[in-house]
Amino acid sequence: MSAKPASSGATTAFLAGAALLVAAAAPIVLGLGNYALGLLVSALVLSGLALSWALLGNLGGMVSFGHAAFFGVGAYASALASARLGVPVAVAVPLGGVIASASALTMLPTLRLSGPYFALAILAYAQIFRILATEATPITGGAAGLQRYPALPTVFGFDLSTRTGSYVLVLVVLTLFVGIYVAIRRSHVGTALRAIAESEVATRVVGVDSVRLKAWMLILSAFMAGVFGALNAHVIGFLEPDYAFGGTWSVMPIIAAVFGGYHTVLGPIFGAVVIYLFDQLVAKSLIPVGHEILLGLVLAAMVLVAPNGISGLVGGVFDRIKGGRRHAAT
Amino acid sequence: MFELVLQAVFSGVLVGSVYALVALGLAVTFGAMRIINLAHGELVLLAAYMAYVVEGRFGLNPWAAIPLALVVVVSLSWVVFKAIDRIREHRELNSLILTFAVGIVLTNAILLIFASDVRSTSSPILQDAISFGDLFAMKGEIVAFCVSLVLMAVLWWWLKKSWYGRAVRAVSSNRSAAALMGIDPARIETASFLVAGALASFAGIALYTMSVVQPAVGHGFTVKAFIVTVLAGVGSIPGVFLGAILLGVTEALTVTLASSALQELAGMVLFLLVLFFLPNGLFGASARRG
Numbered sequence: 061m062s063a064k065p066a067s068s069g070a071t072t073a074f075l076a077g078a079a080l081l082v083a084a085a086a087p088i089v090l091g092l093g094n095y096a097l098g099l100l101v102s103a104l105v106l107s108g109l110a111l112s113w114a115l116l117g118n119l120g121g122m123v124s125f126g127h128a129a130f131f132g133v134g135a136y137a138s139a140l141a142s143a144r145l146g147v148p149v150a151v152a153v154p155l156g157g158v159i160a161s162a163s164a165l166t167m168l169p170t171l172r173l174s175g176p177y178f179a180l181a182i183l184a185y186a187q188i189f190r191i192l193a194t195e196a197t198p199i200t201g202g203a204a205g206l207q208r209y210p211a212l213p214t215v216f217g218f219d220l221s222t223r224t225g226s227y228v229l230v231l232v233v234l235t236l237f238v239g240i241y242v243a244i245r246r247s248h249v250g251t252a253l254r255a256i257a258e259s260e261v262a263t264r265v266v267g268v269d270s271v272r273l274k275a276w277m278l279i280l281s282a283f284m285a286g287v288f289g290a291l292n293a294h295v296i297g298f299l300e301p302d303y304a305f306g307g308t309w310s311v312m313p314i315i316a317a318v319f320g321g322y323h324t325v326l327g328p329i330f331g332a333v334v335i336y337l338f339d340q341l342v343a344k345s346l347i348p349v350g351h352e353i354l355l356g357l358v359l360a361a362m363v364l365v366a367p368n369g370i371s372g373l374v375g376g377v378f379d380r381i382k383g384g385r386r387h388a389a390t
Numbered sequence: 391m392f393e394l395v396l397q398a399v400f401s402g403v404l405v406g407s408v409y410a411l412v413a414l415g416l417a418v419t420f421g422a423m424r425i426i427n428l429a430h431g432e433l434v435l436l437a438a439y440m441a442y443v444v445e446g447r448f449g450l451n452p453w454a455a456i457p458l459a460l461v462v463v464v465s466l467s468w469v470v471f472k473a474i475d476r477i478r479e480h481r482e483l484n485s486l487i488l489t490f491a492v493g494i495v496l497t498n499a500i501l502l503i504f505a506s507d508v509r510s511t512s513s514p515i516l517q518d519a520i521s522f523g524d525l526f527a528m529k530g531e532i533v534a535f536c537v538s539l540v541l542m543a544v545l546w547w548w549l550k551k552s553w554y555g556r557a558v559r560a561v562s563s564n565r566s567a568a569a570l571m572g573i574d575p576a577r578i579e580t581a582s583f584l585v586a587g588a589l590a591s592f593a594g595i596a597l598y599t600m601s602v603v604q605p606a607v608g609h610g611f612t613v614k615a616f617i618v619t620v621l622a623g624v625g626s627i628p629g630v631f632l633g634a635i636l637l638g639v640t641e642a643l644t645v646t647l648a649s650s651a652l653q654e655l656a657g658m659v660l661f662l663l664v665l666f667f668l669p670n671g672l673f674g675a676s677a678r679r680g
Contacts, residue, residue, distance in 0.1 A: 123483050125490065169666050176426040179486055180616050181665060184658045187613075191655045307609075311494065318487060350502040356494030363488040364476055 077235075079326070084231050088224060097223035103336040104230045105292045108237060109309060110316035110328035112284035115241055117322050119250065120277035121257035122171075123179045126186030127285050127313055132305035134160040134286025135293035136193060136200060142294075143209035150213060153290040160286020161279045163189070171274050183310070190305035205300030212294045226295045233291065234329070237284050241325055244280075249273065311352070312336070315359045321369025331369065393524055398646040399639050400522075404531040406638025407538035408596045410631045412611050413618035414545060415589035417630060419471075420619065421562035422582035425482070428489040429470055431611030432496035433587060437463045437594025438603040439500055442509045452511050452599050453533070459591035466496075467587030471580060493609060501605040510602040534596035541592055545585070546627045554581050610654070617661040623671020632673060636660070 087097055109131060116122050138156030141147040147155065163185075170181040193200050200206065212220035212229065220229050244250050255263045256270045264270050289309075293299055312335065313328070320331020335355065343351035366373050416430045437459040444455035470492055477484045511517065516530030549555035560568040561578045569575055597603060597611075614637060621633030637657055644656035664671065 117483075121483075123486055125486075173665065173669070176482065176486060177620070177665070180426070180613070180620075181662065183613065184617075184661055188655060188658050188662075191652065195651065314487065314490070347502070349506070350498040353495055353498035353502065356491045356498060359491035360473070360488055360495065363484050363491065364473060367477070367479060367484055 084228060087227060094223045097227050099337065099340060100333075101223065101226045101230055101295060102292075102340075103333045104227070104234055105288050105295070106312055106316060106336050107329040107332035108230070108234050108288035108291075109285055110313040110320070110332040111234070111237055111241065111325075112281045112288070113313035114317040114322040114325075114328040115244075115284065116277055116281040117317065118257070119244065119253040120274045120281075121253075121260070122274065122278070123314075124182045124281075124310075125179050125314070126182035126184070126310050127281075128305050128307060128309035129163065129182070129186035129189045130160040130282040130285035131289035131292075131309040132186075132189055132193065132301070133163045134289030135299055135304045136206070137286070138290030139206055139209040139293045139299055140199070143206070148213065149210050149294055150215070153287060153294065156290030156293075157283040157287035160289065161283045164278050164282035167278065168275050171271050171278065186305060186310055190301050193301040193305060200301065203301060205298060205303075207298050209297070210294070211297055212291075221294075226291075230288075230291055230295075233287065237287075238325060238329070240280075245325070249276075253277065311355075312339075315355050317369075318359060318362050318367075319369055321371030321375075323368055324371040324375070327369050327371035330371070334370075394646055395643065397525055398642040400525045400527065401531070402639030402642030403635050404527060404535050404638070405600070405642065406635035407535045407631070408593055408600070408634075409614055409618055409638055410634035411538050411541060411589050411593035411596065413615040413622070413630050413634055414542070414627065415586035415593065416612070416615040417619050417622075418545075418558070418582045418589070419579075419586045422558050422579050423474070425474060425485045426489070426616070427470060427474075427583075427586070428486060428612055429492035429496060430489075430586065430590060430615060431613070432493045432500075432608035433463050433467055433470075433590040434594040434597065434611045435500060435603060435605070435608035436466065436496060437591040438598035439504055439509070439594075440591075441511070441595040441598040442504070442603070445511060445513065451513055451515070452595055455595055456591065459595060460588060463591045463594070464584055464587035467583045467590065468580070471583035475576070475579070493612065497605050497608050500608070504605065506605055508602045508604045509598070511599045513599070516599045528600060530599040534600050537592060537596055541589065542627055542631060545589070548585070549627070554578070558582055614657060617657050619671075620661055621664050621672055623673050626673060629671070629673035633671070636672070 087100060092100070109127060112130070113124060113127050116124055134156035136156075137159035138149075138152040141155055142149050142152040167182060167185055170178050173181060194203050196202070197204075212226060214220065219225050244253075252263065252268045252270075253273055256268065256273065260270050289304065293304070313332070316332035316335045317328035318331070319335055320329065321327030335358070338358075339351065339355060343354045347353065362369060368375070412431070412434050415434075416427060419425060419427050419430075437455075440459040440462055441452035441455040444450050444458060445452045448454075470489065473488060473492070474485045477488065511530065513530070516528065516533065518529045519526050520529050520532060521527075547555075549559060557568065557573045557578050558581065560571065560573055561575050565575055568578075618630060618633045618637055621636055622629035637660065640656050640660050641653050644652050
């Protein structure tokens with residue numbers, strides 16, 4: 061992982077903005093049907109989750125095997141708040157994120173643990189949350205699930221509960237989070253976090269409170285994952301513990317982020333779209349039961365052949381071109 | 391009530407002894423390479439399915455699957471090692487992701503080959519009940535318990551007395567110093583994965599003979615093994631044994647006193663309690679804080 065100069069960061073941000081605008085307009089211009097738009101909404105939800113996973117992995121140096129915990133907490137918190145407490149959905153969704161962050165507070169003691177221990181501790185949390193959601197029947201509806209809660213609202217006459225509305229909303233939220241991620245990465249905090257990922261001990265020696273910074277990244281990552289869990293809950297209109305806290309939400313963001321390259325901002329998003337569409341359109345039709353085997357093979361191959369993901373491969377080519385140019389100039 | 395509790399403790403000890411085998415496999419590779427093999431549980435599961443094949447196709451006792459399981463699982467363990475060995479950057483995190491991927495592939499391969507049905511032994515010899523006073527067990531459980539004890543003794547001897555075992559301990563305590571003493575770390579790492587594969591073979595067959603298996607449980611074995619190593623603290627075989635027994639007993643008591651839905655939760659809670667309050671494990675002294 062190499063620190064990029066600020067100018068390249070600004071270019072990236074500009075390109076990202078342009079790409080997202082095009083992404084927002086394209087399906088509407090192309091007039092995609094409800095099925096295709098539905099696929100894209102799910103792919104973008106996964107993109108958001110992958111982004112939150114990569115933020116933790118890239119800026120915090122932590123691999124999480126339990127992001128389903130945050131995704132599920134966000135989903136249930138938002139659905140329950142809007143259904144039982146009458147909170148408007150527009151407030152319930154960010155509230156879902158906040159409660160997911162609050163659930164991350166219970167994990168803070170695990171941050172003192174080194175790599176593999178943290179990874180496994182967070183996996184334990186995801187399991188615990190799933191079992192709690194299943195057992196707390198009076199509140200969550202238990203294994204039978206939760207169905208009657210409000211859908212996404214209509215804002216300024218634009219119905220967000222339609223496929224097109226959901227698509228635009230999810231894309232806007234995703235863009236917002238990309239902005240936050242980029243801003244943190246380019247700040248002093250980002251520099252400190254990158255240093256922690258390289259060598260935590262060395263960073264502590266120079267006076268950076270690494271555990272505190274990592275804690276903030278965990279809380280932020282949980283917030284993002286929780287918001288996307290909440291959005292997804294209101295889009296699909298049905299929740300059950302085995303779905304909301306399902307292993308899929310822990311596994312897919314890892315595959316997506318590693319495939320796209322989790323050291324970059326856009327890699328995980330791109331990876332999520334590609335991996336999700338590949339899974340839904342190719343893998344599932346080839347192998348209806350056990351299609352995850354193909355995803356597992358992709359993940360293993362990426363770690364071995366291109367540990368920096370697709371963006372690492374592409375970036376490698378760019379660097380070589382740039383390096384050549386710089387060499388010619390000096 | 392008291393008898394129920396006593397019976398739960400007894401059953402917990404028997405299951406725990408096999409958890410110890412699973413955990414030791416994980417611990418040996420962690421000791422030698424500082425790497426957690428997240429596919430270890432799937433290797434155990436694969437051995438269990440080898441027992442299913444041998445029993446179902448050839449009508450033999452599941453324990454007759456040992457040669458087949460050893461060949462398949464040990465070679466696969468070696469393949470996993472070779473793959474990990476290719477990782478160059480961010481080795482700790484990337485090896486976690488890689489072995490996690492291998493676990494996904496194995497689980498789904500088992501699902502594709504053997505379907506998602508629950509499998510268990512149909513051998514009457516292993517399923518017969520045997521009583522010790524008021525306590526009951528299946529004969530299969532007693533066999534598994536004895537196999538575990540013998541293997542633990544063998545492993546203890548191997549680590550303590552044999553040249554390879556000493557080399558493994560040397561590499562785990564100081565890799566560079568061990569290399570300077572003429573020990574080839576690569577050779578030791580290979581050995582540790584082969585031993586882990588062998589332990590997984592026995593553990594898988596033991597689990598097949600005393601409980602039920604299905605493709606989804608492989609991941610659970612890894613988690614249990616990891617919980618045990620956390621309970622034990624890094625480093626001692628008796629520690630791993632006691633940690634595994636503690637996990638087995640906690641699970642059995644939860645099922646008896648509360649509900650079987652909470653069985654997994656009990657292990658997880660125990661795991662988090664130990665992580666928070668006794669970060670060096672119940673019996674270990676070595677540090678794992680980063």
